[in-house]
Amino acid sequence: MDKAQREAIAKRILALSTADQTEVIVSAQNSALTRFTRGVSNQNVASIDNGVSVRAIVGGRTGVAATNDTSDESLKALVARAIEMASFAPSDPEQPQLPAGGPCPAPEGAFVDATAKADPFERARICDAILTEVEGAGYWSSGYVSTGESGITIANSSGALASFDGTDAQANVKVTASDSTGFAERLSTDVGAIDGTDVGRRAVEKARGTASPRSVEPGTWTVILEPPAFGELLAYLVSHFSAQTYDEGSSFCSGALDSAFFDASFSLYDDFAHPLAPGMPFDFEAHPKSRVTLVKNGVVRDIVTDSYYARKLKRPNTGHALPAPNAYGPQALNIVVAPGSKTREELIAETTRGLLISRFWYIRVVDQKKTIVTGMTRDGTYLIEHGRITGGVRNLRFNQSIVEALGAASFSNDQHRTGQYSYSLVVPTAKLERFTFSSTTEF
Amino acid sequence: MQFEDLGKRALDTASARGAQYADIRFESVRSERIEVRNAIVASLSDARSLGYGIRALVDGAWGFAASADLTETGIDAAAARAVAIARASASLARRRVGEPPRHAYVDRFETPMQRDPQQVGLNDRVSLLVDAERAVRSTPEVKVGRAWMDLWSTEKFFFSTIGSAIEQRIVQTGSGLQAMAVGNGDVQTRTFPGDIGLYKSGGWEIVEEARLTENAARIGEEATALLTAPQCPSGTFDLVLGGSQMSLQIHESCGHPAELDRVMGWEANFSGTSFLEIDQLGKLQYGSDAVTIxxxxxxxxxxxxxxxxxxxxxxxxxxIIRDGVLVGYEMSNDTARAIGRTSNACVRAQNWEFVPMIRMCNLNLLPGNVPFENLFDDIRDGIYMESNRSWSIDDRRLNFQFGCEMGWEIKSGKRGRLLKNPTYGGMTPRFWNACDAVADARSWNAWGTPNCGKGEPMQTGRTTQASAPARFRGIAVGVGYNG
Structure with missing residues (x-):
């Protein structure tokens, strides 16, 4: 469903609705993914679907109904259902007027035609290039190549109308050798940027470089986190910058804006227009997204809001609403960490004894307020001695406060896009001076 | 055109284009959610989705295409796409793995239930949650109260080229409460029932079983009490886990590693692999003889x-585990065939948009013969924990660390002081071999998990791990708070 079709449905919904306020989200997605393991495609899938979601507000009461049937009969029933549901909800005195929208041009590079048109044989070609690299090394691998396009139109009775089309391509592989593993990924809006040979070679190098891993003692280490590891860790800090978390008191920085929590080298932004991850320029209320400076030189400067929390906290609406119904509050979805001044190699060379970590796994919150999380290393953990990588080590479990870890940190001068979730992360390699591991595992 | 006719058209199209086998699964899904948060109805939604997914097998390789286009043209296009994707899989494959299923069924199944949730008015559903949530905020320290309800109904129609025609109606229901207390420089959370709510297949009777209103004030008070409770000590203790925490323990340290696709490396790059390797089948002493799963x-x-x-x-x-020994896996047709067995029907898709894959289904620890209240009897110095708060395990499912919302000292067989931030950890087989008692059937419950993630594209699965509380000897407690 193209932009014109989506906007026609959105306008039809608004015309049908008798609610005090109405918001409609029309979405379309066409996605495909080729997954492989041990030289076989174990999942090779494609899906096309559309969706229409209506938020009806009547007397401060809100109901949301959704369907993937876009026939006119279905749309009429959808609007009626949303209004009927609203009648059962208690009135919310804090319910604001829906935002009126505004200009929000798509960032350059968000939609690449070649990605939208990629077929299963193109994905198979990239997978084959990965497999050829891995098989040449005598290892086996598991991974995927995905391509997809998605479009969204959001309109409301306050006059907002915003549309966005984007594409996404990803390659991800884990290589397994006899006693070691390696990982590599590449994410872009352009399938042409996904080089299977390069991805396969990088993963093979990690598996080879961490062969015959030795055990090291848990305890406090200096760590250098490559972008997939740093991004995964950082993802567990992001919700602390939500106005809802901040307001309810469960954020580490609740009531402490403009306080220094981090190393002065750490600056954190939400930026939908970053060239490595150009994304949707408006939020799910069709309000234009702002580029928000969350942390500047170690000081917490801002939180993200939506229309509800902007009114409640008397702050500007930064344009970070999630789709209604939303019990999670506004969220930053386009995370960017500012680069530092040194190369990754310099960060390693300046480390007397430390661990270079490729990737984390299964991070979970242990203590919300203290930002303590636990998790495991995975797929390429190296020992650094006297400024040099001297081999692989067996995986370790960490228990660490993220805020404390970022209290003594430095960053590489390059940035990479990482993350496989519904948000993007653009981060450098991070060196954290003190990072606590509590146990090891058997591989 | 009815599903049967559309299904036949899809299967004919796939066969004509070269598929040696094909199946189609139509699903009509309704998902209703109500969530009340601090007296505001934060979610009152009713989402419906109808579509189908087609699997096609060409030259031993699978393709899958999903669409919501129910026109004849749409059916033809999706069937053709599934076959084209299967051909692309075949072009990539170094060997053949796929074969058609061997058995066809013509049947109908419907979830048994006492009262269809649709017969309960929306006003009554909202009122129940508004009242319960208000009661959760029973102290000034409770800054966030939540009460929620999910009603899910799925109608499935499955047809295959070997003659299957299966119609199913699955109804699943869940509800729960949460209190978040803030104070004393801390944040503490209590959830009820269990750590997610009570989720089961069935109707409105599942909501009634949860008894939200009756327990709401207590949950708020417990969250508040945790703010000033002493920290759980660190060290080696005998450990008793409540039923819902046992469900999580089974889920993470047995359910996932026993998925045969993981064992065979199919999930290696995402969910990970498994220490339950095929050459260990029938040999590995996974747990003590008290453990049968x-x-x-x-x-x-x-x-x-x-x-x-x-x-x-x-x-x-x-x-899967009989008297402590690994004896089976959760299997699909292709994976079972690869080890000389037959599928035990553990294949699920999140909905019509997703390809079916091995999922943890109902994986249950059978009850023992010790009354729950007697599990503490001969513990001199131990900890009792309830309601999961944190869970993490390595990608072969060996090294784990779990945390709970609440703990209590056990001193000389008696439950003592409330403890906050209780955690424990270990290595999976060592932990299960330290299990010396599982409580009896009177405290055995079917704890459902509605949000288990696996696969790429990631799918959410709904699973149950029925369990009673159990006792473990000499476990590392307090990990995570002592470095």
Whole structure:
């Protein structure tokens, strides 16, 4: 469903609705993914679907109904259902007027035609290039190549109308050798940027470089986190910058804006227009997204809001609403960490004894307020001695406060896009001076 | 055109284009959610989705295409796409792995229930949650109260080229409460029932079983009490885990590693692999002889209970761990065939948009013979923990660390002081071999998990791990707070 079709449905919904306020989200997605393991495609899938979601507000009461049937009969029933549901909800005195929208041009590079048109044989070609690299090394691998396009139109009775089309391509592989593993990924809006040979070679190098891993003692280490590891860790800090978390008191920085929590080298932004991850320029209320400076030189400067929390906290609406119904509050979805001044190699060379970590796994919150999380290393953990990588080590479990870890940190001068979730992360390699591991595992 | 006619058209099209086998699964899904948060109805939604997914097998390789286009043109295009994707899979494959299922069924299944949730007015559903949430905020320290309810109904119609025609109606229901207390420089959370709410297959009776209103004030008070409770000590202790925490323990340290696709490396780059390797089948002493874990997809109230899985295989009961020894896996047709067995119907898709894959289904620890209240009897110095708060395990499912919302000292067989931030950890087989008692059937419950993630594209699965509380000897407690 193209932009014109989506906007026609959105306008039809608004015309049908008798609610005090109405918001409609029309979405379309066409996605495909080729997954492989041990030289076989174990999942090779494609899906096309559309969706229409209506938020009806009547007397401060809100109901949301959704369907993937876009026939006119279905749309009429959808609007009626949303209004009927609203009648059962208690009135919310804090319910604001829906935002009126505004200009929000798509960032350059968000939609690449070649990605939208990629077929299963193109994905198979990239997978084959990965497999050829891995098989040449005598290892086996598991991974995927995905391509997809998605479009969204959001309109409301306050006059907002915003549309966005984007594409996404990803390659991800884990290589397994006899006693070691390696990982590599590449994410872009352009399938042409996904080089299977390069991805396969990088993963093979990690598996080879961490062969015959030795055990090291848990305890406090200096760590250098490559972008997939740093991004995964950082993802567990992001919700602390939500106005809802901040307001309810469960954020580490609740009531402490403009306080220094981090190393002065750490600056954190939400930026939908970053060239490595150009994304949707408006939020799910069709309000234009702002580029928000969350942390500047170690000081917490801002939180993200939506229309509800902007009114409640008397702050500007930064344009970070999630789709209604939303019990999670506004969220930053386009995370960017500012680069530092040194190369990754310099960060390693300046480390007397430390661990270079490729990737984390299964991070979970242990203590919300203290930002303590636990998790495991995975797929390429190296020992650094006297400024040099001297081999692989067996995986370790960490228990660490993220805020404390970022209290003594430095960053590489390059940035990479990482993350496989519904948000993007653009981060450098991070060196954290003190990072606590509590146990090891058997591989 | 009815589903049967559309299904026949899809299968004919796939066959004409060269598929040696094909199946199509239509699903009509309704998802209703109500969530009340601090007296505001934060979610009152009713989402409906109708579509189908087609699997095609060409030259031993699979393709899958999903679409919501129910026109004849749409059906033809999706069937052609599934075959084209299968051909692309074949072009990539170094060997053949796929074969058609061997057995066809013509049948109908419907979730048994006492009262269809649709017969309960929306006003009554909202009022129940508004009242319960208000009661959760029973102290000034409770800054966030939540109460929620999910009603899910799925109608499935499965047809295959070997003659299966299976119709199913699956109804799943869940509800829960949460209190978040803030104070004393801390944040503490209590959830009820269990750590997610009470989720089972069935109707409105599942909401009534949760008894939200009756327990709401207590949950708020417990969250508040945790703010000033002493920190759980660190050290080696005897440990008793409540039923819902046992469910999580089974889920993470047995359910996932026993998925045969993981064992075979199919999930290596994402969910990981497994220490339950095939050469260990029948040999590995996974746990003590108190530990018997079975798959039972016929279990009343199980979230994964159905007549047939999404490959069209009939639900069965089968052993995974028998008297502590690894004896089986959760399997699909292709993976079972690879180790000389037959599928035990553990294949599910999140909905019509997703390809069916091995999922943890109803995987249950059978009850023992010790009354729950007697589990503490001969513990001199131990900890009792309830309601999961944090869970993490390595990608071969060996090194784990779990945390709970609440703990209590056990001193000389008696439950003592409330403790906050209780955690424990270990290595999976060592932990299960330290299990010396499972409580009896009176405290055994079907704990459902509605949000288990696996696969790429990632799918959410609904699963049950029925369990009673259990006792473990000499476990590392307090990990995470002592470095």
């Amino acid at each position: 079975v798959i039972d997809n016929t279990l009343p109230f199980g979230m994964a209970t159905c007549g047939y899985d999404d490959e069209g295989t009939k639900s069965v009961v089968s052993d």
